[in-house]
Amino acid sequence: AQSVTQPDIHITVSEGASLELRCNYSYGATPYLFWYVQSPGQGLQLLLKYFSGDTLVQGIKGFEAEFKRSQSSFNLRKPSVHWSDAAEYFCAVVMNTGNQFYFGTGTSLTVIP
Amino acid sequence: KAGVTQTPRYLIKTRGQQVTLSCSPISGHRSVSWYQQTPGQGLQFLFEYFSETQRNKGNFPGRFSGRQFSNSRSEMNVSTLELGDSALYLCASGLTGDGREQYFGPGTRLTVT
Secondary structure, three states: OOEEEOOOOEEEEEOOOOEEEOOEEEOOOOOEEEEEEEOOOOOOEEEEEEOOOOOEEEOHHHOEEEEEHHHOEEEEEEOOOOHHHOEEEEEEEEOOOOOOEEEOOOEEEEEEO | OOOOEEEOOEEEEOOOOOEEEEEEOOOOOOEEEEEEEEOOOEEEEEEEEEOOEEEEEOOOOOOEEEEEOOOOOEEEEEOOOOHHHOEEEEEEEEOOOOOOOEEEOOOEEEEEO
């Protein structure tokens, strides 16, 4: 069965520190890959996506993600975290045969001053 | 170009009642998918409509239904509401049928008392 795993339920980082959020997927083929961010009470905002090509993708707000086929991973990174980055982050995949998103369980990010 | 619109944004209903939520996709988009987000179950796929036809359905009881109109607007209906139906309901508007270009609306927050 398809699955998306975000092993870290909650992460706390200091403002200015680097960040890496992990995401692994389990599918037969390489799906389309996404990272979304959700602030409390809000909808989902797309940070970045990967379809094919260069395995390092740049997104909004200074985020980037790297696709590693051998590890079935799509980890999200940011060199220097800002207090406003505190939110819930979701990794998601879509098979290229349809529109259904499969979401991970999310990682809650706390940023301390 | 206007984004995805969901109405109403907030809703309070009583157990046993029914509710209808609406999603207006981005102009030109033909696919609308619905998701339920709860703290316990995370983001779960409800169903997808493409050109007025239900193309895919998640694992939800028959109390959850939907439809799509010729202008691509979609409604989802929940009958005989239960406390556990309290959730954020998100819809995603899709341009193509292969999952690459989809955009989420702000969601409808449903509270069942």
